[in-house]
Amino acid sequence: MIGTTGTTGTPATTGAAGTAAPSPGVAAEAVDLVKVHGTGEGEVRAVDGISVRIAAGSFTAVMGASGSGKSTLMHCMAGLDRPTAGRVAIGGTDLTTLRDNELTRIRRERIGFVFQSFNLLPTLTAQENILLPLDLAGTAVDGARFTALVGSLGLQDRLSHRPAELSGGQQQRVAIARALITLPDVVFADEPTGALDSRTGAALLAYLRLCVREAGQTVVMVTHDPMAAGYADRVLLLADGRIAGELQSPTPDEVLAALRTLGA
Numbered sequence: 001m002i003g004t005t006g007t008t009g010t011p012a013t014t015g016a017a018g019t020a021a022p023s024p025g026v027a028a029e030a031v032d033l034v035k036v037h038g039t040g041e042g043e044v045r046a047v048d049g050i051s052v053r054i055a056a057g058s059f060t061a062v063m064g065a066s067g068s069g070k071s072t073l074m075h076c077m078a079g080l081d082r083p084t085a086g087r088v089a090i091g092g093t094d095l096t097t098l099r100d101n102e103l104t105r106i107r108r109e110r111i112g113f114v115f116q117s118f119n120l121l122p123t124l125t126a127q128e129n130i131l132l133p134l135d136l137a138g139t140a141v142d143g144a145r146f147t148a149l150v151g152s153l154g155l156q157d158r159l160s161h162r163p164a165e166l167s168g169g170q171q172q173r174v175a176i177a178r179a180l181i182t183l184p185d186v187v188f189a190d191e192p193t194g195a196l197d198s199r200t201g202a203a204l205l206a207y208l209r210l211c212v213r214e215a216g217q218t219v220v221m222v223t224h225d226p227m228a229a230g231y232a233d234r235v236l237l238l239a240d241g242r243i244a245g246e247l248q249s250p251t252p253d254e255v256l257a258a259l260r261t262l263g264a
C-alpha cells in the first residue's frame with residue numbers, strides 16, 4: 001500500500017520544514033530540498049522540493065523511474081552536491097551552511113557512499129582502495145574489522161588486484177567495503193546490488209541489514225530491484241523529483257505493485 005504522498009508527509013517520518021534544531025533519532029534529513037542541474041534551456045529540476053527524515057538505525061530503499069532524481073537526492077543528502085535551495089542535515093548538523101573543509105570532515109567521519117560507478121582509484125589495489133578513507137583521515141586500521149569486512153564480502157582473495165583486474169561485481173564489493181570500513185553513521189548506497197548476481201546481492205543485503213541491526217548504522221539505498229527493497233524497513237518512491245509515496249516493511253510484491261501504480 002502506498003503511504004503519504006507529497007512533501008509534507010507524516011509527522012513521525014517526514015517534514016519539519018524550517019526547524020534548525022537537531023531532531024533526536026534522525027540520522028539524515030532533507031527539508032524543502034531543491035536541486036537544479038544546468039541552466040537556461042538545459043535546466044533540469046532533478047529534486048523538486050523534497051522533505052524527508054531518515055530514522056537512525058533504519059534501512060531505507062529509494063525507488064522510482066530512471067531520471068526521477070534518486071541519485072541527485074542521495075548526493076545532496078550525503079553532502080556530495082550542494083542543494084539549489086532547502087537544506088540537508090546529518091545527525092542534526094546542517095550541511096548546507098558548512099564550509100568545504102568542514103563538509104569534507106563530516107563526510108569522512110560520518111558518511112559512507114557507494115557510487116553507482118564505483119569510483120575506485122585505478123592505480124590502487126583493492127586493499128588500498130578499501131583503506132583509502134582511513135589513510136586520508138590518518139586513522140589506524142582495525143585489523144579485525146578489516147578482515148571481517150572483506151571476509152563477509154568475499155574479497156579476501158582479491159585484495160592485491162587493481163580495479164581493472166576485477167569483475168564488475170568485485171569492484172562493486174570493493175566500493176562497498178570502502179564505504180563501510182570507517183563504520184560511518186550513515187551509509188548511502190546507489191544501486192549497490194546492480195552489478196551483483198542474485199546470490200552475492202542477497203549476501204550483501206543481509207550484510208547491510210546486519211550493519212543496521214548490530215551496529216545501529218543507518219542505510220539509505222537506491223535500487224530498481226523489488227527483491228532488494230524487500231530488505232528495507234521503508235521504501236520511498238520518487239517521481240519527477242518528488243516523493244510520490246512510501247511503504248513500510250513491504251514485501252517485494254507490494255513494492256512491485258506500488259511501482260506499477262507509479263508507472264515506474
Ligand SMILES: Nc1ncnc2c1ncn2[C@@H]1O[C@H](COP(=O)(O)OP(=O)(O)OP(=O)(O)O)[C@@H](O)[C@H]1O
Pocket residue numbers: 037038044045046064065066067068069070071072073
Ligand atoms: N550533472 C547533471 N547535469 C545535468 N542534468 C543532470 C545531472 N545529473 C542528473 N541530471 C538530470 O537530473 C535528472 C535526475 O537524475 P538522477 O541521476 O538523479 O536520476 P535517477 O533517478 O538516479 O536516475 P537513474 O535511475 O537512471 O540512475 C535526470 O533528468 C538527469 O538527466
